[in-house]
Amino acid sequence: MKSLTLTGSRALRSLAVAGAAALLLAGCGGSDSGGDKAKSTDQAAASGGTRTVKDATGKAIEVPAHPKRIVTLTQEDLDAVLALGIEPAGITNGQGLNKPPAYLEEKVEGVPVVGNLLQPVMDKVIAAKPDLILAGDMQDEQVLKQLREITPATLVTMAPTDDWKLSLRGIGNAVNKLDAANKVIADYDSAAKKAGDELGKAKGSEVSIVRWNPDGPSWMENKQFASGIALDMGLKRPKAQDKDGNAHTPALSLEKIEEIDGDWLFLSTLTPDGEKALKDVQGKPAYKELDAVKNGHVTTVDGSVWSTRGGPLAAQVVLDDIKTALTAKQ
Structure with missing residues (x-):
C-alpha cells in the first residue's frame, strides 16, 4: 500500500484541530522537519521500517510502518481494525461478555482471545507475538508498562471525550491507513444521511x-x-x-x-x-x-x-x- 505523507496533509491538520487526543502527526525518528521528515517517513515505510505517532495521551510511540500482528484490547479497537480490512492477531472479549461481541464474532472466528475487556492476560498477549498493541482507553499505567515490555508499540487509542470517528482516524494513522479510515467515515456519513432520508x-x-x-x-x-x-x-x-x-x-x-x-x-x-x-x-x-x-x-x-x-x-x-x-x- 502507498505510504502516507505524514506532515503537512490536510487530513492530519484537521485531526489536530479536532483534538490532541487523536493519534496524530506520524513521523519517523530523527529530528528532520517539513518535507525531509515526510520523505524519510516514506522511505522507512517502503523499507518496512518504523514511524512515530502520538497516541491519545500525546505520547510519542514508534510503531512498525506496516504492522503485521495487531492485538486489540477493546471491541472499539477491534471494530476499527476490521473496518480497515485488518485481521488481528489477538483480541479481548466484548463489554460484559465472556466472548467476542456478537456482531463481530463471525469476523474473528479462530482469532486468539487474550483476556477480557482491558484486562489482558500477559502470557496470552506474549503468545500472540504482537508488533502493535491497541490499548483502547487503558488508564492503568502498570498494565501499560507490562504491555510495553512485550512491545514498545503499545498505544492508548481513546481519550475519555473522543468519539469513534476521532479514534478511528487515530487508529488508521497508527496502522498507516489514514486514507482508508477517512473513506470509512465518509461512507458512514453518506449512509446515515441516506437512512434518515428514507x-x-x-x-x-x-x-x-x-x-x-x-x-x-x-x-x-x-x-x-x-x-x-x-x-x-x-x-x-x-x-x-x-x-x-x-x-x-x-x-x-x-x-x-x-x-x-x-x-x-x-x-x-x-x-x-x-x-x-x-x-x-x-x-x-x-x-x-x-x-x-x-x-x-x-x-x-x-x-x-x-x-x-x-x-x-x-x-x-x-x-x-x-x-x-x-x-x-x-
Whole structure:
C-alpha cells in the first residue's frame, strides 16, 4: 500500500484541530522537519521500517510502518481494525461478555482471545507475538508498562471525550491507513444521511436511547455513540434527554421514568441482572403508561453495541436497527 505523507496533509491538520487526543502527526525518528521528515517517513515505510505517532495521551510511540500482528484490547479497537480490512492477531472479549461481541464474532472466528475487556492476560498477549498493541482507553499505567515490555508499540487509542470517528482516524494513522479510515467515515456519513432520508413520516421523530441496569434505566446523552447515530440520521432527542455529554445518566427511579419516554424507545441491557430488572418493570403501570409503550414504539437492542464507545461496524448495526424499527412500525 502507498505510504502516507505524514506532515503537512490536510487530513492530519484537521485531526489536530479536532483534538490532541487523536493519534496524530506520524513521523519517523530523527529530528528532520517539513518535507525531509515526510520523505524519510516514506522511505522507512517502503523499507518496512518504523514511524512515530502520538497516541491519545500525546505520547510519542514508534510503531512498525506496516504492522503485521495487531492485538486489540477493546471491541472499539477491534471494530476499527476490521473496518480497515485488518485481521488481528489477538483480541479481548466484548463489554460484559465472556466472548467476542456478537456482531463481530463471525469476523474473528479462530482469532486468539487474550483476556477480557482491558484486562489482558500477559502470557496470552506474549503468545500472540504482537508488533502493535491497541490499548483502547487503558488508564492503568502498570498494565501499560507490562504491555510495553512485550512491545514498545503499545498505544492508548481513546481519550475519555473522543468519539469513534476521532479514534478511528487515530487508529488508521497508527496502522498507516489514514486514507482508508477517512473513506470509512465518509461512507458512514453518506449512509446515515441516506437512512434518515428514507424514514418517511418518522423523520425528525424524538428517539429515546436507554440502557436498563439492575437498579433502573439510564438514558444516553447526545454525544454518546448511539445517540450520535440518531442525530446523524436527522432524528431528535426527547427534551429531557437533549443534553450534551458522552455518558449516560445515573439510574432513574420509577418516579422519574417519564424521562425515558419519546416517540420511539430503544432499550438495551448488558447483564442478566439488567435483563431481569427490565422484565420486572415491564409489568408495572408506570412503564405501561409511557407513550412509546402505548404506541408500540419500543425496540430492544444489543447493549454490547448500543452502549459502547462505538466504531464503524457498530455504527452500521445501530443505523440498521433504527431504520428497521422506524420504518416497520409507521
